[in-house]
Amino acid sequence: MNAAITLSDVTAGYGHNVVFSGLSLEIPTGRFAGIVGPTGCGKTTLLRTILGVQPIFSGDVRLNGWPVANVPLGTIGYVPQLGSVDWNFPVTVEEVIMMGFYASKRIWPWASREERERTHELAHRLGIYDCLRQPIMNISGGQRQRAFLARALINNPQLLVLDEPTSGVDIKTQHEVLHLLDDINSDGITILLSTHDLNAIASHLPWVICFNKGMVAQGQPHDIFTNDILTRTYGGDMVVIRHEGHFLIANNTLLHLTGNHHGISG
Amino acid sequence: MEFLVEPLEYEFFRHGLLAALMVGSLCGLIGMYVVLRGMSYVGHGLSHAAFGGAVVGFMLNLDFYAGAGMMGLLAALLINRITRNGEIKLDAAIGIVTTAMFALGVAIISQVRTYSQNFEAALFGNILGITNEDLLIIGLVTACTIISILYLYRPLLFSTFDNEAARIFGIRTEIVQFTFSFLLTLSIIASMNVVGVTMIAATLITPALTARMLTDSFGRMLVYSFIIGAGTGVTGMYLSYIFNAASGATIVLFGALLFCLAAFIKRCRVLFVNQSARQQRQELR
Numbered sequence: 001m002n003a004a005i006t007l008s009d010v011t012a013g014y015g016h017n018v019v020f021s022g023l024s025l026e027i028p029t030g031r032f033a034g035i036v037g038p039t040g041c042g043k044t045t046l047l048r049t050i051l052g053v054q055p056i057f058s059g060d061v062r063l064n065g066w067p068v069a070n071v072p073l074g075t076i077g078y079v080p081q082l083g084s085v086d087w088n089f090p091v092t093v094e095e096v097i098m099m100g101f102y103a104s105k106r107i108w109p110w111a112s113r114e115e116r117e118r119t120h121e122l123a124h125r126l127g128i129y130d131c132l133r134q135p136i137m138n139i140s141g142g143q144r145q146r147a148f149l150a151r152a153l154i155n156n157p158q159l160l161v162l163d164e165p166t167s168g169v170d171i172k173t174q175h176e177v178l179h180l181l182d183d184i185n186s187d188g189i190t191i192l193l194s195t196h197d198l199n200a201i202a203s204h205l206p207w208v209i210c211f212n213k214g215m216v217a218q219g220q221p222h223d224i225f226t227n228d229i230l231t232r233t234y235g236g237d238m239v240v241i242r243h244e245g246h247f248l249i250a251n252n253t254l255l256h257l258t259g260n261h262h263g264i265s266g
Numbered sequence: 267m268e269f270l271v272e273p274l275e276y277e278f279f280r281h282g283l284l285a286a287l288m289v290g291s292l293c294g295l296i297g298m299y300v301v302l303r304g305m306s307y308v309g310h311g312l313s314h315a316a317f318g319g320a321v322v323g324f325m326l327n328l329d330f331y332a333g334a335g336m337m338g339l340l341a342a343l344l345i346n347r348i349t350r351n352g353e354i355k356l357d358a359a360i361g362i363v364t365t366a367m368f369a370l371g372v373a374i375i376s377q378v379r380t381y382s383q384n385f386e387a388a389l390f391g392n393i394l395g396i397t398n399e400d401l402l403i404i405g406l407v408t409a410c411t412i413i414s415i416l417y418l419y420r421p422l423l424f425s426t427f428d429n430e431a432a433r434i435f436g437i438r439t440e441i442v443q444f445t446f447s448f449l450l451t452l453s454i455i456a457s458m459n460v461v462g463v464t465m466i467a468a469t470l471i472t473p474a475l476t477a478r479m480l481t482d483s484f485g486r487m488l489v490y491s492f493i494i495g496a497g498t499g500v501t502g503m504y505l506s507y508i509f510n511a512a513s514g515a516t517i518v519l520f521g522a523l524l525f526c527l528a529a530f531i532k533r534c535r536v537l538f539v540n541q542s543a544r545q546q547r548q549e550l551r
Contacts, residue, residue: 015351051434073436080431089302089427091484099427102420103436109419109485135482 002065004029004159004190005050010059012049018057019045020214027192029064029158032185033207033218035194038234041212043194047163050192051078064158073103077152077189079162082144082169087137093147094119094132100154122150126180142173149180153189160184162193166201178204198225198249225249273507282393282513285404286499289460290517292408294473294495295415296453298488299446301474302426307357308345310467311364313454315341317388317463318371325374330388331403331455337367338451346447391462391514393503400459407456411449418442423484461514472521473498479528498524 003026011021019042027033035043048054049061052068061068063075077100097119098111106112111119123129126146131139136147145165152160165181166174178201185191195201208224210216210233217229230238230249241248273279300309316338323333341363348359375385387395415422424432425439433439454466461469477490502517509516 015353053430053433076434078431078434080428085428089484090478090482090487091423091427092482095423095484096427099420099424099432100435102424102432106420107417109416137482 002029002062003027004031004064005192006060006062006065007049008060008062010049010061011057012045012054012059013057014045021057023059023214025209025215025218027190029190030185030188031207032181032191032205033193033209034201034205035192035209035211036196036198036233037211037216039196041233042214043196043211044163046211047161047192047194051076051161074155075158077155077157077160079145079148079152079160079165081163081167082141082148083164083167085136085144085148087144089136091136092132093123093128093134093136093139093143096136096147097123097132097150097154100151118154119150122153126150140173141169142176145169145173145177146180149177149184153184158190160189160191162191164195165193166195166197174201198230269508270504273504278394278396279503279507281396281398281401283500283503284401285393285396285460286503286513286517287496288401288404288408288499289457289469290473290499290502291492291496292404292411292453293457293466293469294477294491294493294498295488296411296450297470297472297495298474298477298491299415299422299426300450301471301478303446305356305450306467306471307360309450309454309470311345311360312338312341312451313458313463313466314368315364316451316455316458317385318367318369320388320458321371321374321385324385325378330459334388334455334458335451338455339448341367342447342451346443387462388458389463390512391458391460391465393460393506393513393517396460404456404460407452411453414445414449418445422446461517465514465518468518468521469495472518472525476521476525476528479525479532494521494524 005025005027007023007025010023011018012023013019023046035046037043045054049056050063050068052061052071063071066072066075098115101111101115106115120129120132123132126149128139128143128146128150131143136144139147152162160181162181165177169177174197181191181193193205205221207218208221209218210224210229212233212235216233217224225240227239230240234251236251239250241250274283297309300306316334319337319340320330320334322337323330326333344363345356345359348354348363349356371385386392421432421437421439421442424435424437425442429439429443432442454470457466457469473495474487474491476494477487480490481487498521499517502520503513505511505520506513506516
């Protein structure tokens with residue numbers, strides 16, 4: 001069986017600037033993984049490379065065994081960072097979800113009965129049926145995230161990619177999104193997301209990839225979140241506080257500044 | 267009702283009215299995407315490039331539309347090429363390319379003074395001098411644009427909303443962008459003799475902005491923009507006849523008036539909704 005994502009010796013960047021080079025990475029089908037790393041570490045470039053919209057200098061990117069440029073329609077579901085969306089754009093939640101169908105060969109502007117039924121079914125599942133006719137500017141952050149998730153799921157993708165899905169939303173919504181993604185992953189969909197939030201998000205993920213201009217380490221959070229790996233990933237002196245199976249990750253310098261460094265163990 | 271029928275006795279008015287109806291609806295339709303894609307300045311720039319092309323074409327004994335069309339398309343292609351890798355922003359590319367082409371036209375006119383009268387219509391519009399050939403071209407461009415936008419409705423909407431996501435979902439965004447630039451250039455060239463280079467930008471964006479004040483749905487906004495554009499063209503023509511004012515300018519002014527009215531209606535609606543919400547909260551207490 002092919003891996004969901006396979007990167008072989010990939011070098012990518014912008015213009016003459018290389019962001020990462022010689023990267024090889026394999027994410028098996030059905031995995032729920034998160035890429036963590038500091039701002040500017042190349043997380044977005046890596047996601048864009050996997051999605052096939054980042055020109056690469058060398059190497060090979062395959063999704064489910066297909067070269068990324070020839071992946072069949074509907075294989076990938078994508079949720080953009082909420083901050084990159086124009087919320088004043090005049091579209092309703094229903095119109096946003098239906099955009100997921102817009103790469104199909106149907107030429108009529110209006111939705112078919114099947115498309116409408118599928119949209120309503122997903123909206124029911126994600127709890128946004130009541131706001132289908134609402135403009136996107138009038139709904140909450142959590143509802144917006146669910147609307148974009150519905151658009152990503154509309155074609156029953158095999159791979160779901162989310163760029164910082166929890167940035168700009170409150171803690172309650174962050175947990176709701178994580179539960180929802182967990183539920184979607186249990187249907188067999190491979191999920192890859194990027195996040196810079198180690199405590200609220202990354203520590204709850206089943207698999208974490210530490211990234212900083214290249215792969216630092218990957219594995220389950222309790223193996224990966226060590227002082228050494230996080231310090232190498234973030235470039236600062238990071239400490240991991242463990243208590244009854246839970247983590248708290250902090251920057252040691254900041255802890256010293258606030259005087260809270262006593263009794264910390266790695 | 268006589269004031270509606272009386273001007274129709276004149277052929278120049280019938281031609282002008284038909285041209286205003288078609289150009290109004292055409293600009294309303296294409297202008298919707300111009301506004302939402304943040305390309306208002308492109309419309310303004312392309313009309314200037316097309317003007318330069320018309321002058322060059324005239325010097326080379328080419329048809330007005332051929333010269334304007336070639337230079338307009340060349341400008342659209344150059345702007346796309348220059349901005350492709352993101353190093354130069356869209357507004358800067360438009361500033362360089364289209365102003366240089368416009369300057370070329372102005373330079374030629376300044377050398378051959380007899381040209382100046384021929385291009386007054388292109389600069390300021392001459393809706394009452396519309397010929398059968400003009401009507402045919404405007405009609406063809408309008409029909410072609412309506413069919414293309416209906417055909418491309420879905421990919422155009424998605425790429426206008428989020429171009430990168432559209433690409434990831436499998437839409438060939440380069441083709442969509444190129445087709446849209448082509449349609450925009452054709453629309454500007456077809457509208458040039460009617461409203462003039464100086465007023466095309468307003469004709470393109472005003473119906474769409476007015477429609478935006480009235481709805482938050484993309485589909486409805488597109489229909490409203492089309493109807494408002496057509497209505498503005500026809501009403502503006504009658505007003506110009508009644509008040510004996512320049513047609514292009516009257517159409518633009520009437521469009522601006524409609525926008526103010528729509529903005530006022532929107533403001534009133536927001537105030538009413540806020541007041542109702544306040545009252546509901548007070549009743550709950």
